[in-house]
Amino acid sequence: MKYFLAFLSFTSLAMAEKPDGVQLFTTNCSACHLPDQMVVGPSLAEIRTLYLGKPDDFVKWCVAPQKKRPNAVDMPSMVHLGDEALRLIYEYIMKVSVGVKQVEQKKGDPYAASPVQAKRPQVQRIFMPNAGPAAIAVALDDKVSLCWDAGECRFRYAWSGGFIDGYPYWQANGSSLAKIVGEVKYTEKASPFKEMGEVKFSGYRMEKGLPVFQYQLGDKKITETPAALADGGGLSRSFTISPVPSDGLELNFQADEKVTYSSDKGTWSGSKLTLKAADAAVFTVNFTFK
Numbered sequence: 001m002k003y004f005l006a007f008l009s010f011t012s013l014a015m016a017e018k019p020d021g022v023q024l025f026t027t028n029c030s031a032c033h034l035p036d037q038m039v040v041g042p043s044l045a046e047i048r049t050l051y052l053g054k055p056d057d058f059v060k061w062c063v064a065p066q067k068k069r070p071n072a073v074d075m076p077s078m079v080h081l082g083d084e085a086l087r088l089i090y091e092y093i094m095k096v097s098v099g100v101k102q103v104e105q106k107k108g109d110p111y112a113a114s115p116v117q118a119k120r121p122q123v124q125r126i127f128m129p130n131a132g133p134a135a136i137a138v139a140l141d142d143k144v145s146l147c148w149d150a151g152e153c154r155f156r157y158a159w160s161g162g163f164i165d166g167y168p169y170w171q172a173n174g175s176s177l178a179k180i181v182g183e184v185k186y187t188e189k190a191s192p193f194k195e196m197g198e199v200k201f202s203g204y205r206m207e208k209g210l211p212v213f214q215y216q217l218g219d220k221k222i223t224e225t226p227a228a229l230a231d232g233g234g235l236s237r238s239f240t241i242s243p244v245p246s247d248g249l250e251l252n253f254q255a256d257e258k259v260t261y262s263s264d265k266g267t268w269s270g271s272k273l274t275l276k277a278a279d280a281a282v283f284t285v286n287f288t289f290k
């Protein structure tokens, strides 16, 4: 888990504004920790027993997790979240685990029956195949999901079918790489934006259950908000850019015969979108799966 230190460079990954314990926990911990049963990591009931009244020790563990349980995979360091966020998570865990009894691990997919996760989390920071260590997996709805790379500040790929299968996969191979459920429909090999300078992730915020990724590209502030198209038919990505480049904008998406491109603004030539300056401030691109 050495390369988790790379996260130090984007400490604000978890929502710059008003971080809250539930959301921080859901994004960063819930893939491995359930309230009442050991899954990848120990239950919240057990964590309560170990750490009630010991927030400092809790933070210490999260910053530098140890190898403690012989049959468990390694817990990735959460150092990038910072002290304050970890304390909010601590408070949330202590609150939500009041009176929760540890039970034997249930058969089947334990997440399906979890009271807090009747619906799978929509945003998970997790190790994903074919992405950097700073990958974020997003379930846009129950059909379309995507992987966004917060290290390189770019979309990686979208798939349809299901979300991710962290748990059974980790159990089977002892690694903390998640497995995609479904079929990858669209992949981008590079950012669609031309070189505009240094790229820097500035976190994401949640709007209507979906993440708004925010990053800096040279002197431009960019936001990217993904959403699912109807019936698993594909996805859209809405962009905002400020300040708007005075001579307009060109975006080069990967030519991919598995999607059809369209947008609310601009003109297309193959997989290349050209926008006039007046259209470049806010625009949406649709990727329809074939």
Ligand code: HEC
Residues within 6 Å of the ligand: 025, 028, 029, 030, 031, 032, 033, 040, 041, 042, 047, 050, 051, 058, 061, 062, 066, 067, 068, 069, 070, 072, 073, 074, 075, 076, 078, 089, 176
């Ligand atoms: C990729 C899976 C994974 C994620 C994500 C994860 N953990 Fe863990 N966690 C584990 C595993 C595995 C263990 C047990 C490690 C061992 O005992 O060797 C563990 C153990 C723990 C423990 C028990 C420490 C002890 O003394 O026994 C705490 C507390 C904990 N995690 C907190 C968190 C918090 C808080 C987050 C989110 C910020 C988090 N974990 C995210 C997998 C994960």
